[in-house]
Amino acid sequence: MNKLFMNLSFKLNESNSMMNMNKLNDKLMMMMIMLLMMVTMMIMMKNKLLNKSTFENQKMETMWTTFPSLIIILMTYLSIPILYMNNELKMNVMSMKVSGNQWFWNYNYMNFKYSFNSYMMLKKKFNFNLIETDNSVILPLNNEVLFILSASDVIHSWTMPSMNFKCDVIPGQINTVSIKSNKIGISFGQCSEVCGINHSFMPIKVETVTMKEFVNWIKKF
Incomplete structure (x- = not known):
């Protein structure tokens, strides 16, 4: 039921x-x-x-x-x-810059000066087809995170349906939205703007962890 x-x-x-x-x-x-x-x-x-x-x-x-x-x-x-x-933009514990590129995402943890690219992984043993990425966005549980979004080439759209998040990523323009994840686990999304031939191969993977796990993870860089 x-x-x-x-x-x-x-x-x-x-x-x-x-x-x-x-x-x-x-x-x-x-x-x-x-x-x-x-x-x-x-x-x-x-x-x-x-x-x-x-x-x-x-x-x-x-x-x-x-x-x-x-x-x-x-x-x-x-x-x-x-x-x-x-x-409403509340008190944010950190800021993250998201850049859309053809056809991958770039994430920059601005408070910690750490950035990486996120590409779709080909299906192997236990990977989810077309939505698995090589690098995940790590977010601390129950903490407000400010997302600053822009693009380097064409219009993209950073979309996470289960978090009620959809924001256009436009070249030469900055959009800001905040997310407060309230469940530990992995969420998937994708680019929801027709941005080119590989538009459907720009998945998003967000992993929510406790603040202690987040601090231990960010210390590695």
Whole structure:
């Protein structure tokens, strides 16, 4: 049952931003289901699925204008705080520069003066096909990380669906987004902008570890 639910829903929340989006999605879906059931019951009780009356009805016209407006206001009330929370740049423990190239990613841990390229690995024994990379982005658990994104050639898009992260990487322009990963493990994404012939071979691999493991890893460089 749990497996079926996961197939019909979003991937597990791997960031606070994705958690907020999933909660909003659940609330809106419940509203839509309740409205559908209510309208269906009203149709079946009133006219047995037949439109018996075509006369003008001022009260009904007022209701079907006012009621949807109230629903839209409620949806706005629920979604605007999520929008602002997802775009808020809070206190970041570190900054990372992401550069898009044809056709690989370059990552620069600006606070530690460490950078590396990330290329797709060919499928071997236990590698995931087309999404495995030779170098992973290592992030500390439950710590805000500021991503500074730009490109050296064409427009790319650094996308991590399970973290609710999608940001265009544009030459000559800098975009900034923050991520706070809340689950230990490995996440996969890819470039979601048509950037050339090898567009589908720019995977992204993010590994979330504890702060102690992150410190031990960064000390090696």
